[in-house]
Amino acid sequence: MRRLPIFFVLDVSESMAGEPLMRLHKAMESIVEQLRQDPNALETVYISVIAFAGRAGMVVPLVELMSFYPPRLPLGGGTALGEALDELMVRIEVDVKKTTPNQRGDWEPIVYLLTDGRPTDRTADAIRRWRKTFSSRAHLIAVTLGKGADTRILKQLTDDVLMLEEEGGEELARFAQWVTASVAAQSQALDAGRAAPGISLAKAGDAGITLVKPGDESTPQDDQVVVLTGRCSRNRKPYLLKYQALAMPDVLGNFGGTSPTGIYGLEGCYGLEEDYFDWTAQRTAPATPVSTDQLEGVAPCPHCGAATTFALGGCDHLMCCDGPGEQTCPWCDAAVNFGPGSNDAFDVGRGLG
């Protein structure tokens, strides 16, 4: 049986924290659930998941559809697209069987690369290598999530770039349906020995997904998200505070414009696992600091429920705090004495997004 390998290369950078990551997980679930209803797909489709934030790595090795379960997606700081492509090329080299005089190899793999940001690592070498050696052996479809993605870089990588712009996740759901339908059609044709139709992006257009045409490349919006990490003072587990840029109201007083106010409103505070630090790039340069003056809203600790996640230990790391008194900093173990509260602004390091 010749296999049809599908690789999902998923951006799990900090800006995906919360809703976007949940939606991505749901989209994976719905693709798998629906493909499993298809006997042809069950026989031919194999799935692998590669994730990337500041680091890239394989999360699920290439397995048959029946044994595939959408994994818990990690989260990290940074968007190492170059490293993700390197990892993808290694996986294709190692996991996809080539046709030789003695064996019929796998079908041409399909790669869905989903990203919401701009690369934070060097991508030029990886893109060149992909175009030269891999673009004829695999079909890569790049998909942008939201307005912060860099379509120009993706266009260097592949002609097939789709844009999911809308908030709320309906587009991602439509995208999942399109993936399911096109993979099912491909596996049916291959199974019947017909010429495979290939993955047609025209159909994605019919499904209401925007195709980025040459010249459509848009400049990504800057600095939409500020993310800060802290640790729970009780169980030491990390958490992530996510703030979204607030737009200036337009002349009619409506919000939703694009000119930034330089103020960020709290979107949420999410519990992290310790592997967050494994998926985060070591910072080579200090991140642009943002003052607490620019941040609006505090959140309770997702781990212990303490009133604020915005207390500062002596080592300048954030920790949760439930009121005045002496506590131990979960980062450095030093004693910190919290007074009745001061509103002095201080600078905090911000994530890479």
Ligand SMILES: [Zn+2]
């Ligand atoms: Zn806590």
Ligand SMILES: [Zn+2]
């Ligand atoms: Zn400390």
